[in-house]
Amino acid sequence: MLTLALVGIGHADPGDLDEDFNPATNGLVRAVSILPDQSIVIGGDFTVVGNTTVRSRMAKYSAAGVLSSSYTPVANGGVWALTPLSDGTLYVGGQFTTLAGATRIRIGRLASSGSIDTSFDAGNNVATASAIGAIEPQLFSGNIVVGGPAGVEKLQQNGGSVSTGVFTPVLCSEANLGVTNISVLSDGRYLLGGLFTASGSSTDGVDSNFSDRILENGKADSVYATNIYGGVTAQTLQADGRILIGGDFVQVDGKTKPYLARLTYTGSLDSTFNPVVDGPVRAIAVQADGKILIGGDFNKVNNVVWPKLARLYANGDLDTTFDANFAVSTNSVYGISLQADGQVIVTGMFTVINGVQRQFIARLENGDATGWFRATSPTSIRWMRGGTAPEAETVTFEYSKSGGWTSLGYATRITGGWEISGVTLPAECQLRAFARTKSGNYDGSTSLHMVTQAYPSPVAMITDASGTEIADGQSKDLGFVGSDAVGSFDLILKNPGTGPLGGISAYFVGENASRFSLISGLDSTTLEAGASTPFEIGVSAANGEEVTADLVLVSNDPTTPTYTITLTVEGTDPKTGWLWKYFQVTEAEGSAADEADPDSDGQSNAFEYAAGLDPTDPGSRFQVTAEVSEGMPLIRFSPYLSGRIYSVETNTTLESTGWSAATGLVTTTDGAGVFTGDEPVSGKRFYRVVITRP
Incomplete structure (x- = not known):
């Protein structure tokens, strides 16, 4: 008997299950928070993880999915909300009355070790008979805003209640079902979502059902008014300030709009966003590229069977490239949390995903998150974010010169990222940034993602000849090369950073690496800040052959010390290769036509191709001189190729008629041709060089 062992190797697709992450809790996971060090804290109703390990409603995992053996806080009731701070502490909200061995009624703060933070004790300052289901911090005051079945309240950094008159939200007295999610905006206002039915008053003059925006003092924001018929259990912001809402509602602004909608800045319905789902949406997460993840109790999206979890394009169309393969019979998804690398943590009542057991929590693969963080000048810092990176609600920047960190404040949104300007950085310092994102069930928790960078710092960037960036990890199709010669392609190395880029070297790797070479450039070992240098690579390929190799650039860029791009070139016939090199076309048409003379040097494209000239440069010419040497014709011409x-x-x-072959010998020296005739010159004679290119 013949037995074969087969091993499959493949690339994970967006939505595929991450087999390395399996907390396997014995109860519902209600809260998820991704910490600045990329570790993951979960909270909920569970008392066991990994099927056998005791963890009382809280557990911590590394980014790789390994359970922390030392992080063991105990809560005597469900944990509903988690929110981290940049100092490593973590706010915990829920139904408990003790946390990590201390009396903490519905809310407490843990140190990074998981022990109780004794400097925060809210006592009975949170409304009785409530649970904390949402927590959001304020950067500068140190206060936090908490929400739950009793409404919304603000607490001081030590847990004390913010006095009446300073924060008097009308929502607290009129809420009857609760606040499930809160966003603290960079201007101090709060965006609330939940199951409350009114938030206005006679003094505010504004009523907003189920979604509201209030000022820092708790008063209603008169600019924002909603008319929603049904609860908002998920709510998050897009980069453009529009607000995505999901829940049990069936109408918005009097129009039928069940379960998922988008609001404008003023709270009115955005009529341009029209996805259709057939069941409640419980969680929403937005990627930096604008795509939208939704989870809930639906089975169809835009009339396509797509149960429980889906990704939409920004216009509301279904993105079928992300498929978690939930079954129609699967129970609801309640929470979506995006990691910094774009991986997706989902929580809910499910126990199986795509036929694989996953109890209440799972992690799914996703595409690549992209971005960079650096000072672009001594007064400006940027954090560009793209791909599957989580869209941030707020971003803050800090610097450290000699221990300790100083806040530079909230960053401002720019296209593709965040920026702070008008600051004065020390001559040398460390920089870091934090992005706060929504996470957990009903978007009631938050995560905090961190990046760091030295200042000044060099940055390596490769672009094509037009200046278009080819980012680390990206591929570039350079086009065509004629099979008769080594083709050359121009690239540019730039240093948009703030320090010298040094230690520069480059090489090729891959099956076809021998077909690629560095022709010129990259000779300097240092590239000053803001400078750039062109370099030329050579490639050879047979007609119809495609060759690919990785170009690896090594430098002192602290973020990308080895910068790798994949280059592809297709071999073609000599004429097509020449057309591509100079005109980026494959047909002799327009300015690339045989009879055309785009550089106006009096030599047609057909002649310049035969002679091996640059048809776009009038200085690239075929040179011919004639003289008589000892009575014989001596013709010199260049280039000789x-x-x-x-x-x-x-x-x-x-x-044009009467031309005949001159007899003699053609030789070459130093790239030039020399014709020495063997028939004496008598009288006036004209000579011409004929170039035949097979």
């Missing part, structure tokens, strides 16, 4: 046959013809006039 391989792959061509050079001959000389003679005539007594310049008429």
